[in-house]
Amino acid sequence: MSKPVIATTSLAxxxxxxxxxLDIDExxxxxxxxxxxxxxxxxxxxxxxxxVDIGIIExxxxxxxxxxxxxxxxxxxxxxxxLGECAIMGxxxxxxxxxxVEECIEEAYLNGPTVQLNxxxxxxxxxxxxxxxxxxxxxxxxVKIDYFxxxxxxxxxxxxxxxxxxxxxxxxxxxxxxxxxx
Amino acid sequence: MSELxxxxxxxxxxxxxxGTYIVEAxxxxxxxxxxxxxxxxxxxxxxxxxxxxxxxxxxxxSCTTPVxxxxxxxxxxxxxxxxxxxxxxxxxxxxxxFCPACEKSGNCELQALGxxxxxMVPRFPYDFPQKGVDASSPYIIKDxxxxxxxxxxxxxxxxxxxxxxxxxxxxxxxxxxxxxEDLGKQMTPELAEAAMNACPVGSILVKEKGFVQxxxxxxxxxxxxxxxVAV
Ligand code: SF4
Ligand code: SF4
Ligand code: FES
Numbered sequence: 001m002s003k004p005v006i007a008t009t010s011l012a013x014x015x016x017x018x019x020x021x022l023d024i025d026e027x028x029x030x031x032x033x034x035x036x037x038x039x040x041x042x043x044x045x046x047x048x049x050x051x052v053d054i055g056i057i058e059x060x061x062x063x064x065x066x067x068x069x070x071x072x073x074x075x076x077x078x079x080x081x082x083l084g085e086c087a088i089m090g091x092x093x094x095x096x097x098x099x100x101v102e103e104c105i106e107e108a109y110l111n112g113p114t115v116q117l118n119x120x121x122x123x124x125x126x127x128x129x130x131x132x133x134x135x136x137x138x139x140x141x142x143v144k145i146d147y148f149x150x151x152x153x154x155x156x157x158x159x160x161x162x163x164x165x166x167x168x169x170x171x172x173x174x175x176x177x178x179x180x181x182x
Numbered sequence: 183m184s185e186l187x188x189x190x191x192x193x194x195x196x197x198x199x200x201g202t203y204i205v206e207a208x209x210x211x212x213x214x215x216x217x218x219x220x221x222x223x224x225x226x227x228x229x230x231x232x233x234x235x236x237x238x239x240x241x242x243x244s245c246t247t248p249v250x251x252x253x254x255x256x257x258x259x260x261x262x263x264x265x266x267x268x269x270x271x272x273x274x275x276x277x278x279x280f281c282p283a284c285e286k287s288g289n290c291e292l293q294a295l296g297x298x299x300x301x302m303v304p305r306f307p308y309d310f311p312q313k314g315v316d317a318s319s320p321y322i323i324k325d326x327x328x329x330x331x332x333x334x335x336x337x338x339x340x341x342x343x344x345x346x347x348x349x350x351x352x353x354x355x356x357x358x359x360x361x362x363e364d365l366g367k368q369m370t371p372e373l374a375e376a377a378m379n380a381c382p383v384g385s386i387l388v389k390e391k392g393f394v395q396x397x398x399x400x401x402x403x404x405x406x407x408x409x410x411v412a413v
Contacts, residue, residue, distance in 0.1 A: 082303070085280075085281065085282055088302075088303050089303075089304075089308055090308070090310075091280070091282065092280060092282065092283060094280070094308075094310065095278075095280060095283075097278075097310040098278075098310055098311070098312040098313075135310065138303075138308060140303065141307065147302075148302040148303040149302070150302055150303070152281065152282035174300065176297065176404070176405070176406055177403070177404060179297060179300060179302075180297070180403075181281035181282070181287070181293055181296060181297075182281045182282045182284075182287040182288065182397070
C-alpha cells in the first residue's frame with residue numbers, strides 16, 4: 001500500500017501551528033516514513049499534484065484567498081483537520097469581528113498611531129490583492145471539517161498522537177495535558 | 183447538629199447531614215459535580231445550570247437542591263454530561279473567548295470545563311457579539327467579552343454595609359454585569375483582588391497584574407477541574 005498523503009496550509013494564522021508540527025522533533029523522521037507530503041509550506045509544493053488523504057488547515061478565513069484555498073483543500077483532501085484556535089474559532093484575527101471592515105482598514109492605513117508614511121492616504125485597492133471578508137470565519141463555517149485539534153498552538157504531542165491514530169487506525173490517546181486552548 | 187442521612191449518587195451510597203445542598207454533599211463523599219455560578223459561603227441561585235442532575239426523572243440544579251433521605255441522584259451519566267457540555271459550548275459561543283489572549287487562561291473555570299468535557303469545538307455557531315471593556319476603575323478592568331453573568335461578583339463583593347459593588351445593567355440581550363456607578367467607587371486594591379478571584383472567568387482583572395503565572399504552573403495546566411474532590 002502506498003503511503004498516506006498529507007497537505008498543509010496556513011490561512012489567517014501566524015505559522016505557529018506549523019512550527020508546532022515541527023515541534024514533534026525527531027519524530028519527524030518517523031513521520032516521513034509514515035506519510036508523503038504534497039502541497040505544503042513544509043516542502044514548498046505549491047499546487048496539489050495528486051489526491052490527498054489528510055489536509056491540515058492552520059488559520060481561519062479573513063479574505064477571499066483564504067476561502068479559495070480552503071475550498072481547494074476540501075476538494076482535494078479526503079479528511080480535513082482544523083489545527084489550532086484560529087482555524088477553529090478565528091483566533092486573534094477574529095478580534096476584529098464586530099468592528100466594521102471600513103474602520104479596520106482606516107485604522108490600519110490612515111489613523112493608526114504608527115501610520116506616518118501614507119501621506120496620500122492610499123488604501124490598498126489592487127485587483128491582485130485578496131478582498132477582506134466582513135469578518136473572520138472559522139473554517140468549519142466555510143467547508144465541512146472532519147476533526148479539530150485545539151491549542152494556540154496545539155501541543156506537538158497532540159498533533160503527533162492525532163496523526164498517528166488517523167494513519168494507523170488505532171484509537172486516539174489524549175492525555176489531559178495535550179488538549180489546551182492556549 | 184442535624185441528622186446524618188443516606189442517599190445515592192449514580193448508585194454509590196453516600197452520607198451527609200440532611201439539608202446539605204447536593205453539590206456540597208457530593209463533594210463530602212468524594213464526588214465532583216461541576217459548578218460555575220455556585221460559590222461556597224454564598225446563597226446559591228442556580229444561574230448557570232452546569233450542576234444539573236436528574237432526580238426522580240426530573241432535571242434539577244444540584245447547587246440549590248438539598249439532599250433528602252433515600253434520594254437517588256443521577257449525575258455522571260452520558261446524557262447529563264452531554265447536557266453540561268452543551269452549556270459549556272453555549273457559554274463559549276455566546277461571548278468572545280479568545281483564550282490565547284486572556285489573562286485568566288489556565289486558571290479559568292469555564293476553560294477548565296471545556297477541557298473536562300474535551301470540547302474540541304463548540305457545536306454551535308460563534309456569535310461574536312459586540313461587547314465593551316471598561317477600564318475606568320483605577321483598580322480593575324471589566325471585560326464584558328468574557329462575562330458569563332454568573333453573579334458571583336455581585337454576591338461576593340460588598341461594601342461594609344453589605345451593598346454589592348457590582349450590579350446588572352440593561353435587559354435581555356443587552357444585560358451586563360458592571361461595576362456599580364456609585365457603589366463601585368468604594369473599590370479598593372483588596373476588593374479588586376477578591377473580585378478577580380471570585381470571577382470564574384477573565385471578566386474581572388486586577389490592573390497591571392496579567393499573566394503572573396507562567397504556562398505550566400497555572401491551576402488547570404496539569405490537573406482537571408474537580409481533581410481536588412474526586413477520591
Ligand atoms: S475567560 Fe476563560 S474561556 Fe474566556 S477567554 Fe479567558 S480563559 Fe478563555
Ligand atoms: S464578572 Fe465574573 S463573577 Fe461577575 S457575573 Fe461576570 S463572570 Fe460572573
Ligand atoms: S452551579 Fe448550580 S446552577 Fe450554577
